[in-house]
């Protein structure tokens with residue numbers, strides 16, 4: 345990609361409802377997601393993290409402002425085109441894995457390609473499987489895998505189309521500490537070694553410390569940005585912001 349960012353929000357504003365009951369969820373957020381970067385989004389409950397993520401991912405639309413994925417302005421697309429863009433150019437990892445129980449690990453990973461009617465690139469599939477250390481588990485069904493392994497399958501599924509951006513919403517929320525730390529190391533290596541772009545919403549300062557940069561939202565505004573975060577620095581800012 346020519347531009348230095350994989351996706352960006354420009355003066356993003358989102359208002360839910362109207363009149364007296366209107367809620368300003370995003371209040372002029374400008375944020376670049378650099379290509380090959382790992383960005384964490386933090387902030388108190390209700391600060392707009394999910395709204396920002398959903399708008400960046402084309403799952404929700406802005407009231408005003410712009411979201412660009414690569415050079416594509418999401419507002420210029422029809423619903424159908426946005427759905428195709430999500431399928432082909434974005435990856436998603438959820439707190440609760442969301443794997444299909446009747447499919448094997450490999451079938452879950454290749455599902456987005458299968459749904460698009462395309463064979464997955466075999467070299468890329470092999471690279472992703474090796475990077476996520478899933479080679480021994482490809483023929484297992486989700487119920488036969490640990491939570492950490494299931495979430496790695498979900499990361500593999502998010503990566504299979506070589507997306508512009510992987511969106512991870514509390515990806516370690518359902519994992520124990522050890523599996524969570526491992527998963528974050530895998531996400532880190534997906535950025536460092538495969539050049540993928542990851543954005544993650546988290547409440548956990550330890551998880552945020554794996555990112556290159558943490559942005560903090562309060563009341564729908566970006567109020568702080570921390571480059572090369574550590575758990576301690578994240579905690580200090582959270583304390584200051586009243587989380």
Ligand SMILES: Nc1ncnc2c1ncn2[C@@H]1O[C@H](COP(=O)(O)OP(=O)(O)OP(=O)(O)O)[C@@H](O)[C@H]1O
Pocket residue numbers: 360361367368369387388389390391392393394395396
């Ligand atoms: N569909 C909706 N309709 C009305 N208000 C909404 C809707 N979705 C979110 N909001 C409001 O927008 C604001 C931001 O919500 P959002 O879910 O983005 O916050 P968050 O930072 O992700 O919170 P949490 O950490 O609790 O998940 C909140 O005040 C919320 O109540």
